[in-house]
Amino acid sequence: xxxxxxxxxxxxxxxxxxxxxxxxxxxxxxxxxxxxxxxxxxxxxxxxxxxxxxxxxxxxxxxxxxxxxxxxxxxxxxxxxxxxxxxxxxxxxxxxxxxxxxxxxxxxxxxxxxx
Amino acid sequence: xxxxxxxxxxxxxxxxxxxxxxxxxxxxxxxxxxxxxxxxxxxxxxxxxxxxxxxxxxxxxxxxxxxxxxxxxxxxxxxxxxxxxxxxxxxxxxxxxxxxxxxxxxxxx
Numbered sequence: 215x216x217x218x219x220x221x222x223x224x225x226x227x228x229x230x231x232x233x234x235x236x237x238x239x240x241x242x243x244x245x246x247x248x249x250x251x252x253x254x255x256x257x258x259x260x261x262x263x264x265x266x267x268x269x270x271x272x273x274x275x276x277x278x279x280x281x282x283x284x285x286x287x288x289x290x291x292x293x294x295x296x297x298x299x300x301x302x303x304x305x306x307x308x309x310x311x312x313x314x315x316x317x318x319x320x321x322x323x324x325x326x327x328x329x
Numbered sequence: 330x331x332x333x334x335x336x337x338x339x340x341x342x343x344x345x346x347x348x349x350x351x352x353x354x355x356x357x358x359x360x361x362x363x364x365x366x367x368x369x370x371x372x373x374x375x376x377x378x379x380x381x382x383x384x385x386x387x388x389x390x391x392x393x394x395x396x397x398x399x400x401x402x403x404x405x406x407x408x409x410x411x412x413x414x415x416x417x418x419x420x421x422x423x424x425x426x427x428x429x430x431x432x433x434x435x436x437x438x
Contacts, residue, residue, distance in 0.1 A: 247426065256430040256431060259425070259426065259427065269424050270424055302372075317375060318375075320373050320374070322371075
C-alpha cells in the first residue's frame with residue numbers, strides 16, 4: 215500500500231498570501247488529521263476530517279481551514295499568511311479515527327516558509 | 330498543564346545501553362497511547378502502540394502503560410546510534426490525538 219502523500223513538499227510564500235496544502239491518505243483510510251509542527255510549540259493539532267466532515271478542531275484561528283473530499287483526500291488552507299505560520303504541516307491518516315485504538319500514519323509533510 | 334508531558338531531554342546514552350523515555354498524560358479518558366520516532370527533518374513514524382496496562386514488547390522496544398498513574402514509558406534495549414532521534418508520546422481519546430513535546434535521544438558510539 216502506498217503511504218500518505220502530501221503536496222507540495224516545500225512552499226515559500228509572503229505575508230498576506232494564502233496557501234493550500236494537499237494530503238492523500240492511505241488507501242482505505244477515511245480519517246485525515248492535520249498538524250502544525252514548529253521547534254517552539256512542537257506538534258499541534260489543527261483539525262480532523264472523516265467522511266467529508268470536520269469532527270474535531272484544535273485551537274487555531276479561523277485563517278486555518280480545511281476540507282475533505284469524497285475520496286478522503288484532504289486540503290488545508292491558510293489565508294492571510296503571517297510569519298509565524300512558517301512550519302512543517304503534517305497530515306496523518308487512520309482507518310476511521312475512532313474506537314480508541316486507531317493508529318495514525320504520517321505523511322512526509324509540507325515545509326511552509328513565510329517571508 | 331499540558332495534556333501530554335515528556336522530559337524534553339536531551340537524553341544521552343552510550344551504545345548498547347538501555348534508553349528510558351517517560352510520558353505522563355492528564356486526560357483519564359485517553360484510550361490508546363503511541364510512541365513515534367522522528368528524525369530531524371522527517372515526519373514522525375510509529376514505533377509502538379499500547380492500549381492495556383502492562384508491558385508490550387516489539388524487538389528492542391518495550392512500551393509500558395500504567396493507567397492508574399497516567400504514565401507511559403518506552404524502553405529501548407541495546408541502543409544504537411541509529412536510534413538517535415526525537416521520540417514523541419501521544420494519547421488518543423476517540424478521534425482526538427494529543428502529542429507531547431518530544432524527548433531528544435542521542436546514542437553515543
